[in-house]
Amino acid sequence: MAVNGAISETYASVLARNPGETEFHQAVNEVFESLDRVLEKHPRYVDASILERICEPERQIIFRVPWVDDRGRVQINRGFRVQFNSALGPYKGGLRFHPSVLLGTVKFLGFEQIFKNALTGLPIGGGKGGSDFDPKGKSDAEIMRFCQSFMTELHRHIGEYTDVPAGDIGVGGREIGYLFGQYKRITNSYESGVLTGKGITWGGSLVRTEATGYGAVFFTQHMLESRGLAFDGLDVLVSGSGNVATYAIEKIHALGGRVVGASDSGGSVYDPAGIDVALLQDVKEVRRARIDAYAAERDGATYLPGLPVWEIAREHNVQVALPSATQNELDESHAKLLIDAGVVAVAEGANMPTTPGATRLLREAGVLFAPGKAANAGGVATSALEMQQNASRDSWGADYTEARLAEIMQGIHERCAETADEYGVPGDYVLGANIAGFTRVADAMLALGVI
Ligand code: NDP
DSSP: OOHHHHHHHHHHHHHHHSTTOHHHHHHHHHHHTTOHHHHHHOTHHHHTTHHHHHTSOSEEEEEEEEEEOTTSOEEEEEEEEEEEEOSSSSEEEEEEEOTTOOHHHHHHHHHHHHHHHHHTTSSOOEEEEEESOOOTTOOHHHHHHHHHHHHHHHGGGOBTTTEEEEOBTTBOHHHHHHHHHHHHHHHTSOOGGGSSSOOGGGTOOTTHHHHHHHHHHHHHHHHHHTTTOOSTTOEEEEOOOSHHHHHHHHHHHHTTOEEEEEEETTEEEEOTTOOOHHHHHIIIIISOOOTHHHHHHSTTOEEEETOOGGGGGGTSOOSEEEOOSOTTOBOHHHHHHHHHTTOOEEEOSSSSOBOHHHHHHHHHTTOEEEOHHHHTTHHHHHHHHHHHHHHTTOOOOHHHHHHHHHHHHHHHHHHHHHHHHHTTOTTOHHHHHHHHHHHHHHHHHHHHOOO
């Protein structure tokens, strides 16, 4: 079959077989748009129906999560785990707890995860999970009861050689602790390698917490270097104020850049002196308050209620942007603002934060653009390093682990850049990432036969 026919027929079948899952459709389309060149060069992928197979999860688990709130009422949530592709290793990918989570959300994230994990060069397959549970406003005891109920079902589907979940939106160190505690209790074994993002004293890895944000900044640094630039002296916008955003800001400041804006789902803060990371962490992580509290306590900072952080680009020139909150948060109008404000690089700290229209505008304007599957792969890569430490019952120092992370991000950057060169689109990180990730998984799938 002709390559374009194979791509469009498979995409039509994905739409028909997965109705209403718009984010999943978007993620598949984004990868497929990059594949015509590679399928023309290697028709064996078409002959072996790799496209159809890669879009069909190996297993999808949906379960009821009953729990009792502090007032004694029974609450019901829905739990998901999509085990998408294990050609390269055990399924690996985070759990998201957010009221917006549907099966299609988990499938989009799981699909992205396959190629991201392949790009790291490490032996990990792709999966993702989560629940429509909203951790906001819940007490610690409610979070614990929910996590225990969630793991009571999930435990039978995971294992260090099967499927290794981690955190994502709404799932940080506290939640991983409760989940791991329940897994340990049910299985009566201290199987550290079953979850990553654990605390340092009970099997976690140094630098895992910081890894996604740091890794996104390392990747951006390499992109900037390709144009003879560096973070030193540049002004930056970072959306979000969670795990990824916080450590991205910290590393940008360490490299001499200045982050003048951050946000949460309620609004944004403009801080021309540069975001104070310690205050941000105190507000968001310790007090679990909203970002307006940051603006109220910080001299010279302004709160922009209900506005995305990109609005700051109307008044303030910025050279770099790291969307690090959630999917489809940077649209075409925001892309125009950033281009007019002089942005030279955009790196996706979050998964699919840039809409297809915004991505097109940025790329057409010659902005260096790093897709999430490359830019935010440092988190899962360091999770794989945590698995290595667990398997060898060892724990590495912070400097060594960060050096490994930096080396992995450099490797991902090289893989994307070299693949883009090989396919005649130099500097196109979207094509480079999609093709490099796809070919690694597809070759393994071919080798393993029709399974
Ligand atoms: P957190 O829960 O720690 O933080 C998420 C941040 O994004 C919060 O500031 C949150 O604001 C904001 N946010 C969430 N939903 C929305 C929304 N609908 N509109 C505006 N802001 C929103 O999550 P992470 O930092 O871990 O994850 C952020 C992104 O990075 C996600 O796309 C995730 O998939 C991706 N990612 C995370 C990795 C990790 O290691 N943690 C690894 C790779 C990718 P509020 O507090 O108001 O909810």
